[in-house]
Amino acid sequence: MNRTDALDVVKESIVQVVPDADLAGLGLDDAFRDALEMDSLDFLGFIETLSERTGLRIDDEDTPYLTTLSGSADFLVARTK
Amino acid sequence: MAEFTMPSLGADMDKGTLQEWLVQPGELVRKGDPVAVIETAKSSIEVECFATGRMGELLIEPGTTVPVGTPLALIEPAAEGAGKPEKAEEKPPVRPAPAPVSAPPAAQDRGHVEAGPLVRHLAERTGVDLAAVQGSGHGGRLTRTDVEQAAAATTAAGQARVRATPLARRLAAERGVDLAAVTGTGRDSAIRAADVRKAAPGPTAAGPRHLTVPVRPSHPPEDRTAARRQAIAGLMTRANRDIPHYYLSTTIDMAPAMGWLHEHNRRSPVAERILPAALLLKAAALAAREVPELNGFWTDDHYTAGEGVHLGVAVSLRRGGLVAPALHDADTLELRQLMNGLKDLVARARTGRLRSSEVSDPTITVTNLGDQGVETVFGVIYPPQVALVGFGRIVDRPCAVDGLLGVRPVVTATLSADHRATDGAVGAHYLTAVDHLLHTPEQL
Incomplete structure (x- = not known):
């Protein structure tokens, strides 16, 4: 998976959980969970969607990598190599 | 025949807007089936049916805002066939008399209404739920005038008519109980004081909560967030x-x-x-x-x-x-x-x-x-x-x-x-x- 695709999947997964998320106003290095006021259920939904779309298993231990858009994209790129 | 009324969906709701019907007249509905979507100040809610039966006439159009307790539709008992009118007296009312001031304790089927066939016919035509109309005829019997007035009132104000004893009304006012949401067990479904006392305790799993704040004059919420805030406040x-x-x-x-x-x-x-x-x-x-x-x-x-x-x-x-x-x-x-x-x-x-x-x-x-x-x-x-x-x-x-x-x-x-x-x-x-x-x- 290249980085552009990865970033798209991350964004799509966020929008799936927070349909009215303003991604245009969200910086690549912003902590999106805080910025979009995602609670733990939303975040779990995000992980589920991400997992479904990429076929990756994402564990609780991986979640520290999934705080920003760019961090999440990097994580996906690294895992799908 | 039972009436499906605007339910009180929580102690902070006094009116609601019918968003859509999820069923059609004539459809069989079971207790617990969602039948309508109601929009309150806080959110949209799928309202479940409280009884099993056949959907009768839908009285309220989608988009209409009405106070809690207003009849929205009729539900006919499924067993009784194609919505035949219940036992009704054939004799026309003799002369108008004051409505009964107190009702005997004998419990009666909710929805049993004293009215002649002509009056029933008129009610059907004008979309008036007889069970919600106060009869002014002898023994609380419904007259043509009652139905005409009810039809006018429904169109004018969207207000539900409630029959209740004076003591019940006073109790309801004291305790903040909305009479329109109370099931009357008195004669002709009139609400007795005991019904109000019964409505004051908490809701049962089966039915909508009866305890509500008194109905305020309705005004359309321009802003959903503001309305929500107001409800919480x-x-x-x-x-x-x-x-x-x-x-x-x-x-x-x-x-x-x-x-x-x-x-x-x-x-x-x-x-x-x-x-x-x-x-x-x-x-x-x-x-x-x-x-x-x-x-x-x-x-x-x-x-x-x-x-x-x-x-x-x-x-x-x-x-x-x-x-x-x-x-x-x-x-x-x-x-x-x-x-x-x-x-x-x-x-x-x-x-x-x-x-x-x-x-x-x-x-x-x-x-x-x-x-x-x-x-x-x-x-x-x-x-x-x-x-x-x-x-x-x-x-x-x-x-x-x-x-x-x-x-x-x-x-x-x-x-x-x-x-x-x-x-x-x-x-x-x-x-x-x-x-x-x-x-x-x-x-x-």
């Missing part, structure tokens, strides 16, 4: 005015629970993972079963225990405001079921598709502000409930464990309780129970 003002709260707090060691949870999640596919919130909710529900004094309603100066533990879960909505719909029988759900129920409930709360039974019958509410980062929350009780449980964030803290200092995940559990219903000792018992339950997560 009204309810919380009432809670703080009427409920003498007492507050308890305890710190619970979450190491066993979190350890169990991590192990479970490590072994499970993503879709079956469980959040700490589910453990906390389950513990809160089991403790409520253990301490039934906190699981129910304070109405009419006495406490009524809830039937089952229907755990209200405070869900914050993205554009502001919150709702606290019920996870039904949360104490009996396995963690996986509870987790799925929670996901479903939160998703529907946010997309506006809660069901009427969920918003009208929580027996105790839990607020979990852990995600918002705070450690302690002392909540305001949702009347007529008598307790609200609060959980904060799970944080690592230094703790004395077996005489040594260790770092453990802990959570602050709080209880706001109604001092009219219980004393501190009962509340303490409850929080201790929550603590014990969270120490044996495998049994949750």
